[in-house]
Amino acid sequence: MRLDREAPVGVFDSGIGGLTVAREIMRNLPSEKIVYFGDTARVPYGSKSKDTVLRYSRQIIRFLETENVKAIVVACNTASAFALSEIQKEMNLPIIGVIEAGARVAAETTMNKKVGVIGTEGTIHSGIHERWLKSLDQEITVYGKPCPLFVPLVEEGWLKDPVTEEIAERYLRELLEKEVDTLILGCTHYPLLRSLIQKVVGPEVKLVNPAYETALELKKLLSQENLLSTGRGQEEFPYRFYVSDLAEKFRKFADSILPYDVEKTKKIDIEKY
Amino acid sequence: MRLDREAPVGVFDSGIGGLTVAREIMRNLPSEKIVYFGDTARVPYGSKSKDTVLRYSRQIIRFLETENVKAIVVACNTASAFALSEIQKEMNLPIIGVIEAGARVAAETTMNKKVGVIGTEGTIHSGIHERWLKSLDQEITVYGKPCPLFVPLVEEGWLKDPVTEEIAERYLRELLEKEVDTLILGCTHYPLLRSLIQKVVGPEVKLVNPAYETALELKKLLSQENLLSTGRGQEEFPYRFYVSDLAEKFRKFADSILPYDVEKTKKIDIEKY
Missing domain, CATH: 3.40.50.1860 (Rossmann fold)
Incomplete structure (x- = not known):
């Protein structure tokens, strides 16, 4: 063809x-x-x-x-x-x-080799980001966290809302405790929450938008x-x-x-x- | 047949x-x-x-x-x-x-003829509860409110969570301002949030579970x-x-x-x- x-x-x-x-x-x-x-x-x-x-x-x-x-x-x-x-x-x-490109940038970005990934339950449980990241750099440790309420919150339009921030703090707490320095936005809805997520994780954590x-x-x-x-x-x-x-x-x-x-x-x- | x-x-x-x-x-x-x-x-x-x-x-x-x-x-x-x-x-x-039975009980329950209905966007925008309630008692005024985050919150299992309570307060505020004395749980997920919703609306408001x-x-x-x-x-x-x-x-x-x-x-x- x-x-x-x-x-x-x-x-x-x-x-x-x-x-x-x-x-x-x-x-x-x-x-x-x-x-x-x-x-x-x-x-x-x-x-x-x-x-x-x-x-x-x-x-x-x-x-x-x-x-x-x-x-x-x-x-x-x-x-x-x-x-x-x-x-x-x-x-x-x-x-x-959208996964390979995001993984490649995250592998290039991380300094401490600790990368967080947020996404839907299906994406996170598939472990696919971890497989890509490990294939690029075996030393990288990947921490995944499903955030199932983010999509309905985006669809409700609560992009800069205190409730969304509270939920984000709860979802992201364990990734911050692991000291990730890079966070892949592993769901195409999440770039719409970008500024709120950046506020919650702080300026030291680099967000990767695979789009x-x-x-x-x-x-x-x-x-x-x-x-x-x-x-x-x-x-x-x-x-x-x-x-x-x-x-x-x-x-x-x-x-x-x-x-x-x-x-x-x-x-x-x-x-x- | x-x-x-x-x-x-x-x-x-x-x-x-x-x-x-x-x-x-x-x-x-x-x-x-x-x-x-x-x-x-x-x-x-x-x-x-x-x-x-x-x-x-x-x-x-x-x-x-x-x-x-x-x-x-x-x-x-x-x-x-x-x-x-x-x-x-x-x-x-x-x-x-599930709508007719719930409407009938709500019509029998309300004293002040002000009935609230919560449900999905599709259910609330259809106006079907209002049509049923009006056909039973023309004097009833119906206040509908879509609560799109309740289903994902139930599926996340946050049934008695402060975040869910905050969201419920926001969704239900306008119904309380209208002084409804009866509230139809117009989505089959919502009975699982029953005690939280009762807490938010207070004991004076009767909840109707059409199930x-x-x-x-x-x-x-x-x-x-x-x-x-x-x-x-x-x-x-x-x-x-x-x-x-x-x-x-x-x-x-x-x-x-x-x-x-x-x-x-x-x-x-x-x-x-």
């Missing part, structure tokens, strides 16, 4: 969180078209099993293929943890997740494969948004966090794919 | 919450067999659209029909709000939800239809539990809240129905 360099990049997440990754791709690869899918009918993925997340990811990829994407970014940590290695084997397209690193990794990959867009056709149809439910609610949220007016979001029946 | 009085009752919910309803059926109708389905792969329903919840409810009913149930209890407020009236038209089986009333309504319905079980075969196979994901996690939770040892829970692929 010959891929078209002017084709869009597919980006997917369980819901809205992956927009923090799409945003970095828009900023860093402004010539690329993007087709985004948010699985808002079946969000969240973080409390689901590997089998279920893998099945959902395969359905989404079949949908993205109907949009003729040239590459796929799995902009969801849980799907990256549970499904990426399987679907990479099954696909002819280049496909990347930015993933955009750079995508650039490198497209360049290697000779798939970087020239920008042709980009102005007419830069970004398309699809969801499995509540298109208007998604559109409003996307509009609020993207540096661009989101005019339309289309709902599709993902279970048919 | 002739229904078998010894057949089981089907009970479904988006996840674990409906177990508070199943528990009341076990207590109040001990001769009945129960087939419970929890849609743990697609939980929560409260933030999803009417179309999606209706589609999911139809799939679950098709599954319960394969288990030859004689009646169905929609033990989920969001599904009761969005899907009950539609599926009642489509089915030959007796089918009840108990729904069990009594089921008893009346089965009796009218001559479908009350004699108890034959009940001892050998009283209760069956099915879920769409994470069967073992569900089993442990069910075991902790039911007055009975839950030995087995089976995972099925609900999207096939």
Whole structure:
């Protein structure tokens, strides 16, 4: 199969969180078209099993293929943890997740070799960050902590709220006791809590937001494969948004966090794919 | 179609919450067999659209029909709000939800005609409690308040936690300002927060837990239809539990809240129905 360099990049997440990754791709690869899918009918993925997340990811990829994407970014940590290695084997397209890039930056950043990771239950219990970090530097010790209330707090919009801060203090206390000097935001919702998390952990702890690193990794990959867009056709149809439910609610949220007016979001029946 | 009085009752919910309803059926109708389905792969329903919840409810009913149930209890407020009236038209089986019974008790309980309702966004925005209460007593004023963090707080197990109390105070403040004297727990998870909510609203406010009333309504319905079980075969196979994901996690939770040892829970692929 010959891929078209002017084709869009597919980006997917369980819901809205992956927009923090799409945003970095828009900023860093402004010539690329993007087709985004948010699985808002079946969000969240973080409390689901590997089998279920893998099945959902395969359905989404079949949908993205109907949009003729040239590459796929799995902009969801849980799907990256549970499904990426399987679907990479099954696909002819280049496909990347958000975990590897974050692990690489964390390994480069830590001075005391103590790295914390926060994410959903699924992501943390998978142990995938630890495997990547250990493969990069055996001396690194990884401390993981699931933070299941962060996603609903973000969706409630309590981004700078004392309650959110109290919950963050409780979740992060044990990582601070372990004296981590680097903390991976291992869920694409968490960059929206970035300033609150930084306040709780203090200025000495470096936060790693894998969204930015993933955009750079995508650039490198497209360049290697000779798939970087020239920008042709980009102005007419830069970004398309699809969801499995509540298109208007998604559109409003996307509009609020993207540096661009989101005019339309289309709902599709993902279970048919 | 002739229904078998010894057949089981089907009970479904988006996840674990409906177990508070199943528990009341076990207590109040001990001769009945129960087939419970929890849609743990697609939980929560409260933030999803009417179309999606209706589609999911139809799939679950098709599954319960394969288990030859004689009646169905929609033990989920969001599904009761969005899907009950539609599926009642489509089915030959007796089918009840959790909203009508709760509304009836609240109408009988309130003295000052001011009733509060708490639930998911979907349930509250549907306005269904208000319609039922107004049909029972036009003078009643209904104040609804969505409490989207309560479900994840229950699932985190923070049932008597200061953080949960702080969040409850914030959510319930405006209902207290309206001077409601009766509060419907309009989500099947909320009875697990009952003592905390009672503490926050004070002893003057009566809490209505529709689970108990729904069990009594089921008893009346089965009796009218001559479908009350004699108890034959009940001892050998009283209760069956099915879920769409994470069967073992569900089993442990069910075991902790039911007055009975839950030995087995089976995972099925609900999207096939």
